[in-house]
Amino acid sequence: MDDTRAEQARRTLVSSLREQGELYSTSVAKAIATVPRHEYVPDAVTDRAYVDKPLDIGHGQVVTAPHLVARMTELLEVRPGQTVLEIGTGSGYHAAVLAEIVGAENVFTVERVPELAAAAQDALARTGYGGVTVVVADGSGGLPEYASFDRINVASVAPEVPDPLFEQLADGGRMVIPLGPRGGSHELVLVTNRDGRLERTNYGAVRFVPLIGEHGFPDEG
Numbered sequence: 001m002d003d004t005r006a007e008q009a010r011r012t013l014v015s016s017l018r019e020q021g022e023l024y025s026t027s028v029a030k031a032i033a034t035v036p037r038h039e040y041v042p043d044a045v046t047d048r049a050y051v052d053k054p055l056d057i058g059h060g061q062v063v064t065a066p067h068l069v070a071r072m073t074e075l076l077e078v079r080p081g082q083t084v085l086e087i088g089t090g091s092g093y094h095a096a097v098l099a100e101i102v103g104a105e106n107v108f109t110v111e112r113v114p115e116l117a118a119a120a121q122d123a124l125a126r127t128g129y130g131g132v133t134v135v136v137a138d139g140s141g142g143l144p145e146y147a148s149f150d151r152i153n154v155a156s157v158a159p160e161v162p163d164p165l166f167e168q169l170a171d172g173g174r175m176v177i178p179l180g181p182r183g184g185s186h187e188l189v190l191v192t193n194r195d196g197r198l199e200r201t202n203y204g205a206v207r208f209v210p211l212i213g214e215h216g217f218p219d220e221g
Contacts, residue, residue: 001038001046009050010037013066016052022067025074031100032070037063040093040123059113061209063091064155068206072176075190075203076151078102085146085168086110087139087211088155092120096129098153104131108146110139112212140213142168149173157186157208161198162215169193178208182217 001009014033017023023032038049041063045055054062064072072094078084082102086095089111099107104124111117114136121134135143140162142152147168154165154177161177169175173193180186188203210217 001049006036006038006050010034013050013052017067017070020067023070023074025070027078027101028070028073028097031073031097032066034100035093035096036127037066037093039127040091040096040120057091057116057119059116061088061090061113061116063093064208069094069097071188071203072153072155073097073101075176075188076153076174078151082106082150083146083148084108084151084153085143085149085165086153086155087142087165088209089117089120089134090155091116092123092129092132092134094153094155095120095132095134096124096127099124099129099132102151104129107132108135108143108149109133110135110137110143112136112138138213140164140211140215144168151175152177154178154211155208156211156216157182158211158216161189161191161200162211164215166191166193166198171195178206182210 010033054065078101083106086109089109095109117136124132142164148170152175157178175191178186188206190201192199
């Protein structure tokens with residue numbers, strides 16, 4: 001996909017998300033209009049990169065649909081200079097959107113599948129976000145060596161808020177995480193740390209792949 005076509009596709013996507021009431025924030029709109037999503041999807045689906053749908057990236061994972069990337073990023077209320085932990089790097093696209101707002105050096109992202117982490121690292125470097133720290137690990141345990149984080153974005157469903165992630169969330173910090181059973185319907189939840197007290201607000205039904213790990217779901221395969 002050439003640059004002119006990609007830029008037009010991003011503008012169209014942003015306009016569509018705004019019209020549908022899925023996108024309000026100027027900073028998030030600018031980030032989605034800037035990050036080349038086509039660089040974060042397999043070659044076979046490049047022509048669908050700017051369709052508002054999740055796309056298969058292999059290893060049982062997907063790149064999240066743009067409207068959910070927008071919604072989760074807006075709920076986080078990220079601002080320049082904040083430190084952000086992302087759980088579930090996938091293709092690296094959402095990490096790039098976050099990096100566009102807070103600065104690449106402030107984004108830490110965890111992926112348990114080494115092949116996906118390597119591909120994401122390459123895509124991030126290729127598109128100008130090489131300062132993002134990509135770590136291969138059990139994301140349910142967070143990254144205690146880099147804590148605390150102003151914001152935490154979890155791109156997979158957990159049965160409950162993992163204790164290590166809440167412990168790594170700064171006072172006043174915000175976490176967005178899908179919660180629910182391994183199969184069936186999930187709820188997008190905003191978690192806030194209020195002086196060590198967990199406050200949660202539900203933001204509707206979503207569907208995500210499971211968070212596999214010690215503080216998530218067991219690996220079945």
